[in-house]
Amino acid sequence: VVPRDYGSRAGRARTAAAVPSEVVTRRRAQGKIAEETLPVACTVELQNVRKEFLIGGRRPNRRVVAVKRLDLGLAEGEILALLGHNGAGKSTTVSMLTGVLPPTEGRVIIHGYDVAQHPEEARRFLGVCPQHDILFDFLSADDHLRLAASLRGVQGGGSAQDLLRAVGLLGHLLGAPAGQLSSGRRRALCVALAFVGDPRFILLDEPTSGMDPYVRRSMWELLKKYRPGRALCLSTHYMDEAEMLGDHVCILSRGTLQCYGSPEWLKARLGSGYALTLSATQATRTLQVAKTALDLLQRNALGSWCVVV
Numbered sequence: 001v002v003p004r005d006y007g008s009r010a011g012r013a014r015t016a017a018a019v020p021s022e023v024v025t026r027r028r029a030q031g032k033i034a035e036e037t038l039p040v041a042c043t044v045e046l047q048n049v050r051k052e053f054l055i056g057g058r059r060p061n062r063r064v065v066a067v068k069r070l071d072l073g074l075a076e077g078e079i080l081a082l083l084g085h086n087g088a089g090k091s092t093t094v095s096m097l098t099g100v101l102p103p104t105e106g107r108v109i110i111h112g113y114d115v116a117q118h119p120e121e122a123r124r125f126l127g128v129c130p131q132h133d134i135l136f137d138f139l140s141a142d143d144h145l146r147l148a149a150s151l152r153g154v155q156g157g158g159s160a161q162d163l164l165r166a167v168g169l170l171g172h173l174l175g176a177p178a179g180q181l182s183s184g185r186r187r188a189l190c191v192a193l194a195f196v197g198d199p200r201f202i203l204l205d206e207p208t209s210g211m212d213p214y215v216r217r218s219m220w221e222l223l224k225k226y227r228p229g230r231a232l233c234l235s236t237h238y239m240d241e242a243e244m245l246g247d248h249v250c251i252l253s254r255g256t257l258q259c260y261g262s263p264e265w266l267k268a269r270l271g272s273g274y275a276l277t278l279s280a281t282q283a284t285r286t287l288q289v290a291k292t293a294l295d296l297l298q299r300n301a302l303g304s305w306c307v308v309v
């Protein structure tokens with residue numbers, strides 16, 4: 001991994017401080033059920049990461065383990081979906097990737113830089129959409145784009161501008177104060193801000209929460225469109241979102257990686273299809289209903305199924 005300013009003395013010193021490149025070619029994930037994948041050059045890695053929180057209350061110094069020994073890798077051009085219930089450890093993982101929370105153990109590597117030791121270098125590659133919208137109510141979408149661009153030291157919004165246009169933030173809405181936008185549009189603005197400066201690693205914490213199905217679908221299309229040349233990691237509660245977007249899906253539960261693989265592999269390995277059980281007092285009526293049900297299942301191509309009469 002060679003920084004852009006390698007020619008300078010400071011650049012060479014940073015390269016020496018960066019993690020040797022062989023560590024970025026490891027297995028992509030280690031968990032209970034993980035698809036075997038070929039070794040690949042991962043641009044983002046969580047290496048044996050653990051996060052504990054010390055909490056007070058009646059029993060002081062009690063520890064909550066939010067993430068336990070997480071090993072994950074993400075390559076360029078790939079979307080990784082972190083799927084899990086409330087409290088599974090998704091946001092904690094995202095916060096460790098951004099450097100907001102330091103891991104208790106293990107390392108987080110972004111483009112060769114250990115985030116805890118070289119946060120500034122690592123963040124040059126990073127665009128983030130946090131779980132909760134961080135917007136100034138009195139600033140417009142356009143103002144937010146300009147502010148984010150100046151903070152990143154770039155001109156204009158780049159692909160962020162396209163994103164806003166595609167989700168309908170156009171014309172007068174672009175100039176309206178963010179406080180007057182609907183929650184779905186505010187969310188879309190936050191996602192767009194993560195793309196300002198076209199960073200190479202984009203982290204999206206529940207990017208489509210609060211969006212209507214139509215905007216959600218447009219957002220999915222856009223995220224797929226902007227995947228080439230970038231690594232994207234998103235956390236979600238929605239199985240359909242993980243399936244549609246994720247090249248790989250990582251299911252977390254109680255801070256542990258339960259399974260990891262492509263949606264196709266996970267469905268083939270764990271999916272049990274659909275089971276429809278029918279019961280009725282009259283045999284002829286049951287058969288009639290079963291026939292209609294079979295008809296519906298076939299017409300809707302609902303994967304594997306089984307009808308028990």
Ligand SMILES: Nc1ncnc2c1ncn2[C@@H]1O[C@H](COP(=O)(O)OP(=O)(O)OP(=O)(O)O)[C@@H](O)[C@H]1O
Nearest residue numbers: 053055064066084085086087088089090091092093
């Ligand atoms: N600052 C904190 N102090 C103490 N415990 C915390 C803190 N942040 C998170 N936790 C705990 O860590 C665990 C994982 O929380 P986390 O927010 O990462 O889950 P999540 O999967 O993002 O959930 P959600 O889908 O609700 O956002 C939970 O048990 C939570 O209570």
